[in-house]
Structures are given as C-alpha cells and as structure tokens.
Amino acid sequence: MASIIPKTRRGMFCFIAVIIYIISQNWPVMKWVYLLQKPPDIVYVLGFPFAIFWSFFACVIMIAIWVYTMLTLGEDIAKNVEQNEKFREIMEK
Secondary structure, three states: OOOOOOOOHHHHHHHHHHHHHHHHHHHHHHHHHHHHHOOOOHHHHHHHHHHHHHHHHHHHHHHHHHHHHHHHHHHHHHHHHHHHHHHHHHHHO
C-alpha cells in the first residue's frame, strides 16, 4: 500500500498545497454558516464578498497546481517509458 506522504519534491509541494487549501477553506465556510444562522453585523457583511473571493481564488490555485502536476507527471512517465525501451534494446544486443 502506498504511503500518504509523497517522496518526490513535486509530490511534497502538491501535498502541502492541498493541506493549505483545506485549512483555508474552513474559514470562509464557517463564516457562511455564521451568516446563515444570524442576521449579519456590518463587519460580516463586508467580510462576505472577501470570503467568496478567497474560496474561489483557492480553488483556482488548486486546479492550476493539479493541471501542472498532471502535465509534468505525464511527461515524466513518457520519458521513463522511452528510457526503459532504450535500456531493453541495449540489453538485448
């Protein structure tokens, strides 16, 4: 079974980014829950658009990191496959 903590530098970067994303998500969600339960003060009304923006911004960052990781992992896998084929050809000779 694979370990939860990744071993590569890119894997660690994505792992830390996911943890930061999860932590950052809790604040806006708690604020929304509070807003829905109680009539808002002026402070919470001012904070609401910022909470929406922060949540959206965090999602965009995570999607960008995920896409970048998938693209680079795809390249790495393709390189490994090519190297393995070359290695096999050399070993067969």
